[in-house]
Structures are given as C-alpha cells and as structure tokens.
Amino acid sequence: MFDSLSTRLQGISERLRGKARITEADLDVALREIRLALLEADVNFKVVKDFVARVRERAVGTDLLSGLNPGQQIVKIVHEELVAVLGGERHHLSLGAKPSVLMMVGLQGSGKTTTAAKLAVRLRRDGKKPLLVAADVYRPAAVDQLVQLGDQVGVEVHTRPVGTPAIEVARSGLEVARQRGVDVMILDTAGRLHVDEAMMDELVRIVGSVTPAETLLVVDAMTGQEAVRVAEAFHARLPVTGLVLTKMDGDARGGAALSIRAATGLPVAFLGTGERTDGLEAFHPDRLAQRILGMGDILSFVERVQENVDQAEAEKVAQRMMENRFTLEDFRSQLNQIKKMGPIGQLVGMIPGASQMAGAAQEAMDSGQMKRIEAIIDSMTRDERRRPDIIKASRRRRIALGSGTSTAEVNRLLKQFVEMQKMMKMISGGKLPRMGGGLGALLGR
Amino acid sequence: MFRRRREEPAGPEPTTVARPRREPSGMGLRARPSGLGARLRSILGTGSPATEATWDEVEEALIGADVGGTTTLELVDAARARFRAEGGRSGDDARRALATEIRDRLVRAGSGQFELGDAPSVVLFVGVNGTGKTTSIAKLAHRLIGEGRTLALAAADTFRAAAVEQLRIWGEQLDVSVIAQRPGADPGAVAFDAVVAAESRGLDAVLVDTAGRLQNKQQLMDELAKIRRVIERRLPGQPRHVLLVLDATTGQNGLAQAEAFSREAGVTGIVLTKLDGTAKGGVALAVVDRLGVPIQFAGVGEEIDAFAPFDPEAFVEWLFAE
Numbered sequence: 046m047f048d049s050l051s052t053r054l055q056g057i058s059e060r061l062r063g064k065a066r067i068t069e070a071d072l073d074v075a076l077r078e079i080r081l082a083l084l085e086a087d088v089n090f091k092v093v094k095d096f097v098a099r100v101r102e103r104a105v106g107t108d109l110l111s112g113l114n115p116g117q118q119i120v121k122i123v124h125e126e127l128v129a130v131l132g133g134e135r136h137h138l139s140l141g142a143k144p145s146v147l148m149m150v151g152l153q154g155s156g157k158t159t160t161a162a163k164l165a166v167r168l169r170r171d172g173k174k175p176l177l178v179a180a181d182v183y184r185p186a187a188v189d190q191l192v193q194l195g196d197q198v199g200v201e202v203h204t205r206p207v208g209t210p211a212i213e214v215a216r217s218g219l220e221v222a223r224q225r226g227v228d229v230m231i232l233d234t235a236g237r238l239h240v241d242e243a244m245m246d247e248l249v250r251i252v253g254s255v256t257p258a259e260t261l262l263v264v265d266a267m268t269g270q271e272a273v274r275v276a277e278a279f280h281a282r283l284p285v286t287g288l289v290l291t292k293m294d295g296d297a298r299g300g301a302a303l304s305i306r307a308a309t310g311l312p313v314a315f316l317g318t319g320e321r322t323d324g325l326e327a328f329h330p331d332r333l334a335q336r337i338l339g340m341g342d343i344l345s346f347v348e349r350v351q352e353n354v355d356q357a358e359a360e361k362v363a364q365r366m367m368e369n370r371f372t373l374e375d376f377r378s379q380l381n382q383i384k385k386m387g388p389i390g391q392l393v394g395m396i397p398g399a400s401q402m403a404g405a406a407q408e409a410m411d412s413g414q415m416k417r418i419e420a421i422i423d424s425m426t427r428d429e430r431r432r433p434d435i436i437k438a439s440r441r442r443r444i445a446l447g448s449g450t451s452t453a454e455v456n457r458l459l460k461q462f463v464e465m466q467k468m469m470k471m472i473s474g475g476k477l478p479r480m481g482g483g484l485g486a487l488l489g490r
Numbered sequence: 491m492f493r494r495r496r497e498e499p500a501g502p503e504p505t506t507v508a509r510p511r512r513e514p515s516g517m518g519l520r521a522r523p524s525g526l527g528a529r530l531r532s533i534l535g536t537g538s539p540a541t542e543a544t545w546d547e548v549e550e551a552l553i554g555a556d557v558g559g560t561t562t563l564e565l566v567d568a569a570r571a572r573f574r575a576e577g578g579r580s581g582d583d584a585r586r587a588l589a590t591e592i593r594d595r596l597v598r599a600g601s602g603q604f605e606l607g608d609a610p611s612v613v614l615f616v617g618v619n620g621t622g623k624t625t626s627i628a629k630l631a632h633r634l635i636g637e638g639r640t641l642a643l644a645a646a647d648t649f650r651a652a653a654v655e656q657l658r659i660w661g662e663q664l665d666v667s668v669i670a671q672r673p674g675a676d677p678g679a680v681a682f683d684a685v686v687a688a689e690s691r692g693l694d695a696v697l698v699d700t701a702g703r704l705q706n707k708q709q710l711m712d713e714l715a716k717i718r719r720v721i722e723r724r725l726p727g728q729p730r731h732v733l734l735v736l737d738a739t740t741g742q743n744g745l746a747q748a749e750a751f752s753r754e755a756g757v758t759g760i761v762l763t764k765l766d767g768t769a770k771g772g773v774a775l776a777v778v779d780r781l782g783v784p785i786q787f788a789g790v791g792e793e794i795d796a797f798a799p800f801d802p803e804a805f806v807e808w809l810f811a812e
Contacts, residue, residue, distance in 0.1 A: 081559055087741030090554045153764065154620025154737060183792075185659035190652035197651070238767045265620060269556035269741025271769040292619060295704035297743035320619070320650070 067104055067119070075119045076101060086298035086337045089273045092307045100126055124334050131303060132330025136287045136312035141258045144176070144222035146230050148255075149289075150248060150279060151263035153236030156291035158187060160263050160317050161233040162194035163325035169200065173228040177202040178218030180211040180251070181235040191233055198322050201225075211235065211247055215255050232257070239278030248283055261314060263289045264301055272301035273308045280309045287314035293326075294318040298337050358382070369470055373430040373462060377422045380415065420448035421458050433459055517804040518790035518797070519765055526555045526770050527810040530588075534581030544581070545570055548588065555809075556772035558742050561779045565591055589806050592775065596802035600784040604731070604759070604799060606639065610688035611695040612721050612728040614681075616714060616755050617735035618747055619702030622763040624653065626735050626789055627697045628660035629797035630761075635664060639694040644684030645670035646677040646717060647701040657699055663794075669696075677701065677713065678720040685724050698729070705750030715754045733786065735761045738771030748777040757781075762800065763789035770809060 076097050083093045104122050138147070147164065149157040158181065165175040177195050179202055181187035188204050195202035203218040215232055222230040232255070237244035252260070262276060262285045279285055290302050293316045302313055313328040362375045422430060424447030429436050436444070436459060445452045533547040534540060545566055552562040569588040572578075578587060606613075613630070615623045624647070631641055643661055645668055647653035654670050661668035669684035681698050688696040700717060703710035721729050734757045736744055751757050762774045762785050774785055785800040 084553055084559055085742050087556075087743070090550055152739065152767070154622060156620060184656070186652040186656035189655045190650070193651035238764075240768055265737075265739070267618070267737075267740045267743040269739060269744075269769065269773060270554050271556075271739050271767065272741075274768050275739075292704060294707075295618065295743065296706040296746060297741070301741070 067107055069105060072101055072104055072119075075104075079119070079123055082338060083300060083303075086300035087267075087269050087272070087304075088300035088337065089270050089304035089308070092273070092304045095307070096126065096130070096303075120338070124338060127303065127334035127337060128330045130307055131313065131333055136314040136328070138259055138287075138314065140173075140229055143226075143228045144219065144230050145228070145258040146219065146232055146255045148232040148234065148252070148257040148260045149263055150234055150260060150283060150285070151236060152238065152265070152275060153184075155236060155263045155265045156289075156317055157181075157236060157263045158190050158194065158233050159320065159322075160261075160289050160291060160315075160325070161191065161231045162198055162200070162322050163317065164231055164315075165195070165200040166198050166322050167325055168229050168231075169198075174226065175200050176218065176222045176225070176227040176230045178215060178222075178230055178232045179204045180214040180218070181233055182207070182209065182211050182214065183235040187233075187235065194322065203230075212251050212254055215251050219255050230255075239275045245278075245282050252283055257284070259286045260284055261287050261289050262305075262311065263291060263317075264305065266290050266292045266299040266301065267295060267297040268301040270304075273304045276305040276309050276311065280311065285309075285311060287312050289313075289315045289317060290328075291317035294324070299333055300337050302333060303337060369466070371466060371469055373422050373425065373433055374427070376462065376465075377419070377430070380419060380422075417448070417450055417454065418458060421445075421450055421455055424448040433462060517788060517801045517808070519788070519804065519808040520790075526551055526772075527808075529554070530585055530810060531581075534584050539579055540573065540581055540584040544584070548584070552772065555770040556741050556744075556776075558745065558773060558776045561776040564779070565595075565775075585810065589810055592809070593802050593806045595775070595779050596785065596800075596805065599778045599782050601778065601802050602786065602800040603784065604786050606634070606695050607730045608727070609692070609694045610685065610725070610728075611730045612685060612688075612698065612725060613695060613731040613733060614698045614700065614718065614721065614729040614755065615733050615735055615761075616700055616751050616757070617702060618704050619650075621702065621735045621737040621740075622761075622789055623647075623702065623735045624656050624660070624699055626733075626761050626763060626787070626797070627657070627699050628664065629789065629794055630787065631660070631664050631666055631697055632794045633797060634695060635666065640692075641666050642684055642688050642691070642693055642696045643668045644681055644696055644698040646680040646684075647699050648673055648675045648677050648680060649701040653699070653701065678717045681717050682720050682724060685721055685728070689725070705747050711750065711754040714751075718755050730758075731786075732756050732758050733761050734759070734783070735763055736771075736774055736777070738762055738764045738774070739767060739769040740773055742773060742776075744773035745776050745780065748781055748783065752781060752783065757783055759784050759786035761785075761787045761789065765789060766791045766796070 079100065080093055080097050083096065084090060088096070100123055103126070104119055107118070107122070140147070149161050151157050161177055165177055168175045177191055177200055179188040179191040192202045192204060203214070203221050205214045205217060211234065218230055218232065232251075234248065234251070235244070237248070239245065260283055262279050264272060264276065268275070288302065288305060288311050290299060290313055293299060305311060306313065313333070316326045316328055318324040318326055358378060362371070362379060365371050365375055421444060424444045425436070429440060441452045441455045445455050529551045530548065533544055533551060549562050549566050552565060553559065557565065565588070569584070569591045572591060573584050573587040576583070576587065578584060615627055617623050627643060631643060634641055643657055643666055645654040645657045647657070648671065654673060658668050658670065669680065669687055671680050671683070677700060684696045684698060698717070698721070700714060701710075703714065705711065718729065718732070732755050734748060734751050736747065740747070748757065748760070760774055760777060760783055762771050765771055765788050777783060778785060788798055788800050788805070790796045790798065
C-alpha cells in the first residue's frame with residue numbers, strides 16, 4: 046500500500062542524472078517526498094519539520110558518491126539521520142540492587158500486561174529471578190490476565206484482593222520480593238490517559254513508594270501524532286527511563302518512536318512483536334529507520350518467517366537435511382510451517398525479484414495440490430514417512446486409497462521426494478543445485 | 491518451578507474498583523487546551539483575511555490531528571473552493587468552510603445512525619489489539635439495556651488471557667448472560683452458540699466480542715471471516731452490524747486497519763474510542779472519506795455511560811473548539 050521512499054525518489058534521480066551536486070531546487074522536490082513519507086509513517090509533524098531541515102542542511106552541496114544515484118544518496122542521508130536520531134546508545138536495563146523495581150506505564154491498550162510477562166521471561170532467561178506484580182486494579186480481569194500469563198511462563202504473580210489500592214499492591218509486592226530473594230519486581234499498572242490528573246497522581250505516589258530503577262513507557266507502534274504529547278506528559282510526571290514499542294508485528298511504520306525520541310530523548314529499550322510471551326526484541330535503530338522509510342519488505346518477510354516458524358523444529362529439520370536424514374515427516378512439518386505464514390503468493394511476493402513466482406506458488410496452493418500432497422503423506426504410517434523406500438506396490442495402493450488420490454500421484458510424490466533428497470545431498474556436499482527445485486519441483490510445476 | 495501465589499480466596503468473581511471520576515459534557519467530549527481548534531484559530535485568526543499561506547498551515551494542523559496526507563489535501567482543496575464560492579474573506583469564513591466540508595463527509599456516510607433491525611440482531615466487534623472492543627461491548631450493552639432491549643454477550647475472544655473473564659465480569663455487572671466456552675475454544679463455535687441462544691430465548695441482540703488481531707496476520711483474518719460466515723449461515727442477513735473499534739490515538743495505520751477489516755469481515759461502522767485523551771481521532775475522518783464507512787459510536791471515557799451515538803455536529807464543534 047505504501048510506495049517505498051526509494052521508489053518515490055526514482056523520478057528525482059532521473060532529473061538529476063549527469064549532475065555532480067545536489068542543488069537546492071532538486072532538494073525541494075525530494076524533501077517534499079520525504080516529508081510525506083515521514084508523515085505517512087506517523088512521525089509528528091513538528092519533528093518532521095526539524096528533521097527535514099537537518100537533512101536539507103546536510104544534503105545541499107554534497108558531492109555525489111559514485112555508485113549511487115542522487116535519489117539513493119538522499120535516501121542514504123535520510124536513513125543515516127534517522128538512525129542518528131533513533132539510535133545512539135542502546136538502552137540496557139540498569140536494575141541496581143535487588144530487589145529492583147521495573148514499572149510499566151502507558152495508555153490503555155498499549156500492551157503493558159503482555160509486555161510485563163514478556164520481560165519476566167527475558168529476565169529469567171538472563172538468569173534473574175522475576176516477580177510479576179498486578180497493580181492494575183481498575184480494568185476488569187486485568188489481574189486474572191497477568192496471573193494467567195504468569196502461569197503460562199512459570200513466573201510468580203503477586204496479587205492482592207479486589208479493592209486494594211494500587212499503591213498498596215505495589216508496596217506489598219516489594220515486601221514479597223524482598224522475602225523471596227527476587228531480583229526484579231515487574232510492576233504492571235493500569236492504562237491511563239496522560240491528561241487524567243488523578244490517575245497520574247496515583248503513579249507519582251507509587252513511584253515515591255517503591256522507587257523504580259526503570260520506568261518503561263509502553264507505546265503502541267500504531268500511535269499517531271499524539272505520541273509526542275503522551276510521552277512528554279508521562280515523562281514530565283514520572284522518571285521514565287525508556288520506551289517499549291509494541292505491536293511491531295503489525296504493518297504500522299512506527300514513526301511514533303522517532304517522534305518520542307526526538308521530543309524527549311527517551312531511548313527505545315525493546316520492541317514487542319506478537320502475542321506470544323517470547324515476542325520481545327532488542328531494538329535496532331537501523332531496522333526501525335528502514336521500516337519508517339518503507340524499505341522494510343525483505344525484513345518483514347524475515348520477520349514473518351521467524352514469527353511463524355518453530356525455531357527448534359526448523360533447526361532440527363535443517364540438521365537432518367545436512368545429514369541426509371530428511372524424511373517425509375520433516376517435509377510434512379515444513380508444509381505446515383509454510384501454511385502458517387499466510388497466503389503463499391503474498392509471502393513470495395515480499396522477496397525482491399520473486400514476484401513472478403508468487404502467482405505460480407499461489408496457484409499451486411489454491412489448486413488443492415498442496416492438500417493432496419498432505420493427504421498422501423498423512424495416509425502413510427510413521428515408518429513409511431521415515432523410510433519411504435519400504436513403500437512398495439501394495440502400500441502405494443493403500444496410501445492412494447486412504448488419501449483419495451491415485452497410485453500415480455503417490456508414485457510422483459515419492460519420485461520427487463527422492464529427487465529432493467538427492468538435491469539436499471548436493472547442497473550438503475557443497476554443490477549448489479539450480480534454483481527453483483525443492484518445493485517447486487515437488488509441486489510438479 | 492515457581493508457583494503462583496494468590497492471596498485472594500477463590501470466591502465470587504471479583505469486580506473492579508472505580509476510577510476517580512471525571513466530568514463528561516456534550517456528546518461526552520471534553521475540549522482540551524492546545525487542540526486542533528486553538529491551532530486553527532491562531533492560524534486563521536478571526537477577522538483577518540485568509541491567504542494561501544494560511545491554507546498551508548491549515549493543512550499542517552489537520553495532519554497534526556492524524557487526518558493524513560491524502561484526505562487533508564482533499565479537505566483543504568474542497569474547503570478553499572467553498573470559501574471562494576461563498577465569497578469568504580475572514581478566517582472565520584475559512585474555518586466555517588472547513589467545518590462544513592468535514593461535517594458533510596461525516597453525514598454523507600451516515601455517521602451516528604444505528605438501528606438494531608430484526609431480532610435477533612447480531613453485532614460483531616472487530617479490531618486490532620487494545621483498541622477497547624470488550625469495553626465498547628459493555629458500553630453498548632449498557633445503552634441497549636437502557637432502551638429496554640434484551641441481550642446476550644458472546645465471548646468469542648478465546649485467545650487472550652482472561653478475555654473471557656473480562657466479559658463475564660461485565661456480564662455480571664450489567665446482568666446480561668455471557669455465552670462462553672473454555673479458553674482456546676473455536677471462536678466460530680462460540681458465536682454459533684450465542685446466535686442459537688439468542689434465537690431460542692427470543693433476544694433482541696447478541697453482541698459478539700472477538701480477539702484483537704493485527705490486520706496483516708492473514709490466518710487470524712481468515713478466522714474472523716469464518717466467524718462471520720458461521721453467523722451468516724445460521725442467520726442469513728446477520729451480522730447486521732460489524733463494528734470496527736478504532737482507537738482515536740491511532741495514526742495512519744488506522745486506514746490500513748479499516749481496509750483490511752472491511753475486506754475480510756465487511757465492516758459496517760466504526761466505534762471511535764479513547765476520545766477523552768488529547769487525540770482528535772483524525773484518522774477516522776480519513777476512514778470515512780476513503781471507505782465511506784460511517785462512525786457510529788464514540789467512546790469518551792472509562793465510565794460505562796461514557797459512550798454515545800456519534801454526532802457529526804458535536805464532533806466538528808469539539809474538533810474546532812479551543
């Protein structure tokens with residue numbers, strides 16, 4: 046839906062062909078496009094203004110680098126400036142003496158509770174003992190939500206009976222944390238509007254009572270122009286130390302991060318991706334910059350794959366491929382993983398240069414061929430899937446009957462599977478086969 | 491392994507604590523300082539003549555309210571044309587022209603009109619995570635009950651931790667039955683159960699909650715399309731309403747949300763939530779303009795009655811208020 050900024054600037058490059066320097070007039074055109082791209086990415090319009098002015102300053106009179114056309118060079122400058130604003134130092138949690146308190150704050154629905162659970166998982170992975178404290182005493186079932194998430198990930202959750210003030214939940218949580226030798230107490234608080242004085246006062250009192258080492262402002266990546274005002278208001282009242290940008294698995298560009306960073310100087314600490322409790326990533330300024338500019342298609346592809354592929358399973362399969370032990374069982378699990386990623390055409394279309402393949406892949410999927418392959422494999426016994434060579438004539442007839450296909454189709458699948466195995470042998474032997482084999486060959490196209 | 495510790499005895503379902511209450515007014519919308527209105531007034535002035543430069547600044551102000559590039563340009567062009575056609579001179583004239591253009595678009599799409607229609611009417615709530623679907627359901631239920639309607643709520647968000655409990659608590663507070671299955675159940679099956687229950691009990695309406703989902707997750711969007719089909723098959727012509735719950739704080743991604751949810755679930759209207767903050771919900775204007783989907787309700791606070799049929803007149807007035 047969005048044109049990437051590079052595409053937009055292509056026209057400018059045409060005009061500038063043969064010139065050795067970028068002039069003011071050339072820049073005006075380019076900067077208008079950049080301004081629009083940033084606004085579409087929800088970067089605050091005031092921040093955009095300053096940003097564009099800075100890019101102009103840097104770009105005027107810049108000598109053109111060889112190998113880059115002027116459009117690309119401007120994109121490069123914009124990208125570098127973005128990284129400079131977003132990045133600088135990476136934010137590491139400084140947790141101090143134990144038990145230290147990590148407090149989550151933000152607007153309603155930004156993802157505080159989910160992020161609290163994700164942080165608990167991450168801290169435990171780093172060898173810390175976390176405690177979750179459910180101080181959202183307002184939203185119905187918010188406490189239940191944290192308790193359930195805590196159960197899921199095996200982290201203790203401190204709660205108090207309904208009616209207990211949030212500050213009391215926090216204070217007693219800290220008490221429990223001390224008694225149990227907890228390293229980090231993660232304090233979930235109710236979502237609130239930055240203009241709600243009474244609710245902001247509550248947070249100020251909680252801060253006074255438990256003195257958080259880190260206060261993370263949780264911001265939805267889809268937030269629009271108000272992001273700056275929201276962040277400034279929280280920052281003004283509370284010792285906010287960093288940002289968590291959530292719902293980054295969506296297709297919002299996340300310009301809010303740039304706005305907040307530019308306006309408050311707060312660093313981005315983490316990115317939240319997905320509803321699973323392991324969906325918390327370290328922040329890479331470079332990647333976010335590309336995303337804001339709409340250059341992130343290949344990255345989204347990688348993300349989509351990462352998100353839907355069971356890493357452990359994928360590694361197991363890869364290992365077996367390398368050792369020539371790839372079986373029909375592995376193949377079946379691969380098919381499943383591919384299906385989980387959504388329409389295959391869309392998926393393939395994300396890979397630069399692969400758009401013409403997208404149609405064919407989608408067609409194969411739609412024509413039910415994938416289903417037939419699945420049915421055939423599912424009609425095999427476990428032994429047959431692991432050692433297809435034992436499948437002789439009578440087994441083939443049974444499999445065809447069981448899957449509602451024909452022995453010819455079973456034969457074809459088996460033959461293609463053997464081809465695929467051969468190819469893998471070549472890959473693992475260091476000889477690269479021609480492209481377009483693998484799944485494509487197996488689908489018979 | 492850690493064991494969770496709950497100090498609260500397993501007893502009746504917990505209710506919740508009331509937040510400190512704030513004052514609503516009008517459609518429930520409260521004017522905020524330094525909003526769009528103040529900015530427009532400072533740009534356009536009152537008596538001074540409107541020039542080209544001022545229109546550029548108006549554009550900027552609208553973009554600052556999340557209206558987005560395309561819609562802003564169209565709006566300003568239309569307002570400028572109207573201003574000229576009506577022989578406008580002053581900043582006030584310009585502001586009036588802009589207000590008229592915005593209001594006309596909202597009215598044209600049918601904003602604010604909501605009829606339940608034939609019983610049982612099925613109202614499906616959809617949207618991305620965290621926009622306020624469950625709260626909006628409770629608020630609409632409260633409103634419909636006040637009008638003497640009989641209802642059931644369907645807990646078809648079987649995914650998010652404690653989503654079913656959240657709806658159950660509302661059900662208890664509102665004294666409305668909640669149709670639910672265990673967490674992780676097929677949401678289509680929950681919706682089906684709820685529709686059947688509504689039929690057999692002769693209810694006026696069933697409000698169906700669904701899990702929040704990001705519109706680029708095709709599998710989840712397919713699931714939503716399926717929920718819709720299940721309802722349609724059981725009760726042709728339903729769901730009569732598919733309400734997209736849109737957070738007013740959302741930026742331009744709101745447009746992508748509206749497009750995807752319309753495509754997959756046939757959105758019939760928008761519930762614009764969280765208008766009690768400083769955000770103006772300008773992206774909703776873009777959605778109305780680009781997709782022709784009306785805004786039907788506005789969420790203006792935490793309280794159960796902080797919810798009103800969307801009033802284009804009041805909205806524009808609020809948008810331009812200082």
